[in-house]
Amino acid sequence: MVAAAGTYDAAAAVAEQAGRARTASWDLALATRARKDDALRAMADALVAAQDAVLTANADDVAAAEEAGTEPSVVDRLRLDASRLAAMAEGLRDVADLPDPVGEVVRGSTLANGLELRQVRVPLGVVAVVYEARPNVTADAAGICLKSGNAVLLRGSSSAARTNAAVVDVLRAAVAGAGLPADVVQLVDSRSRDSVGALMRARGLVDVLVPRGGAGLIRSVVEGSTVPVIETGVGNCHVYVDASADLDQALAVVMNAKTQRTSVCNAAESLLVHADVAETFVPRVVEALQGAGVTVHGDPVFAAYDGVVPATDDDHAREYLSLDLSAAVVPDLEAAVAHVRRFSSGHSEAILTRDQGAARRFVAAVDSAVVLVNASTRFTDGAELGFGAEIGISTQKLHARGPMGLPEMTSTKYVVTGDGHVR
Template sequence: MSVTEQARRARAAANELATATRTVKDGALRAMADALVARTPEIVTANDADLAAGREAGLSTALLDRLALNPERIAGMADGLRQMAALPDPVGEVVRGGTLPNGLELRQIRVPFGVVGIIYEARPNVTADAAGICLKSGNAVLLRGSSSAVRSNTAIVAALRDAVTDAGLPADAVQLLDATSRESVKELMRARGLVDVLIPRGGASLIRTVVEESTVPVIETGVGNCHVYVDAAADLDKALAVVLNAKTQRLSTCNTAESLLVHADVAPAFLPRVLAAFAEAGVTVHGSPEVAAFSDAVVPATDEDYETEYLSADISAAVVESLDAAVAHIRRYGTGHTEAIVTDSAAAARDFVARVDAAAVMVNASTRFTDGGEFGFGAEIGISTQKLHARGPMGLPELTSTKYVVTGDGHIRG
């Protein structure tokens, strides 16, 4: 089936979803969760085949980690759908409103986008997350995963579509596009009028391609070259804990720290400790000469290192002379995702927050907290690094647009 035909079917399904009650949508989400659990063995079997093919193809450790599913991860996907069912329904929410001086009643309410296309790489858990958050927000979804996860995604979507149908909603609310041909991506990016918005999730190359080539409106989700800056006024024990968590808690996520900046005043006390901790954790440090002075294990850093989202056991590091220098470094190399400062100075924290341009700024907290679940949104479709419509973790409200409803009593304009 062509992408155009699938998009038409999605449009028809979206028309039904737009008027579905919360009770029906939440019932579908719970049925989807139950289906994932019930069909775990076949999903794991499909994922094992994807992993074997990925190893043979030479996929990196980070990509294999993103690709891997097991019963625990599938249970987590199911739990995410159940948690989504417990969240408020954004559709119909009144954003603002009131009575105008002429007596007209004006309300701005949330409405679904309609059809949402998701283009993503290697992470089959995104398949369930995206299907759930789109359905809850009243949108039909076209899922275009990567060829590396084709078996896993096929098994997951088969389970989800059966559950959606059993719940009384159209199966075409959730559709998987062909992942074996690049033509499906091109067709999806050209389906303006059938697809309302595209959301790319993946590496810089994928995101750039979709942003530059799509005729469908795009919400840009972010590459995460995230920094942690250890200020002159930092508690160094606190700084060590934050830096290690930000880098090592999970290597393959966009909110993982990829660069460490240390104020020169605390570098002699802090760098030996953090470099030793990184060595113990198996993290390679790509550092400036000032950083390398504290360890022979430091690899000399280049501009490319400072620009890189590693998604691996690597981190760039530099010593800076001031908070101004730290902000300048972040402005040059950062991607607008998440930046963090560790400091006991309220003035330094305020200055950093005011001057750093990012979707999320952390004060004395790990970059790993930039996440819809951690923010209490219950779910996210991605983390937007753009400035229009949505920025940061995109929860249910960000998967809606709005319309104005104006109610009068025979009003005419003079």
């Protein structure tokens, strides 16, 4: 929307889009699963068919980001290719294959007075998603919100503006072609930060706001929003190698967790090694990490090796999103837990051990959204855990925690059925 003298009026534009989203959400809430699934598969097919147009738009965004000196990890999150676009389409198909959460009976009973009570899942209504760089979120969020009966307002970053516009145009046309309102998927203008502020203040127009991005974005939304927020968190993810770990297996897991893809929130950022295996494991893991281009920021034990940078507390607390890793040797499991409690962002932590008692203690003592035993932190992902695409990883403790799939994008209501009952 344009105000006087050609000025972009973010509040008015967001209010107008949210109003259209609200109207569309009413129709979507009544749609059958078959109709929603048809729309999701049409969206997937349309993305593949529009590959050339989407990748051309993305190439322009990537070129602009590189010219502006954007960090390589951010450019990697921004970049699409044929395989990543195909994965976006496959994510939509996966969501179509999942059970529909809307209408699911969470619990139910017949009360002593004969009233029938059911708690059922219902859509949240209008969901706004504010996110940075990653255009795959555009398709993932649109698909999850549509399947769970919600209209979605997508506010991506200006760095991905061309890509997001191309993707949303494709998705809206496919949704309309499948007989649902195109306004269940809308892109909010990213020219001005004012549009984020407008979404944050759109209480009564937007039901839930989900920020997905760096610590600064998440903090500003959580602290400044009057709209209810489902907080997604940064990922300072730890891998702890216990005294009883299979060290060959541990090395493979550490390398996967750190290097398989560095620019994502479930990549390992911190390594802890039990003192009993440090003499054997530390030189092996340092050599392997450095061979893969990783800079290790280590405590005095690690820093004794060539090329390891002495670590500060800030290093241990960082989410690097790059080929960097903090590392420390701990005297026992309790010290590992204390280190995690001090520095973790509450996202994902892994223990590598053959001692089931140690595994149980770690799982019970570590308070993060996902705790893994003998597995890479890279499995903290909706698709990997069988949820289909995800809208983010929640690190809060209310309503949704961990990978947010379809059930997490619903609320509930109670249906009480009587036969002329009066109180």
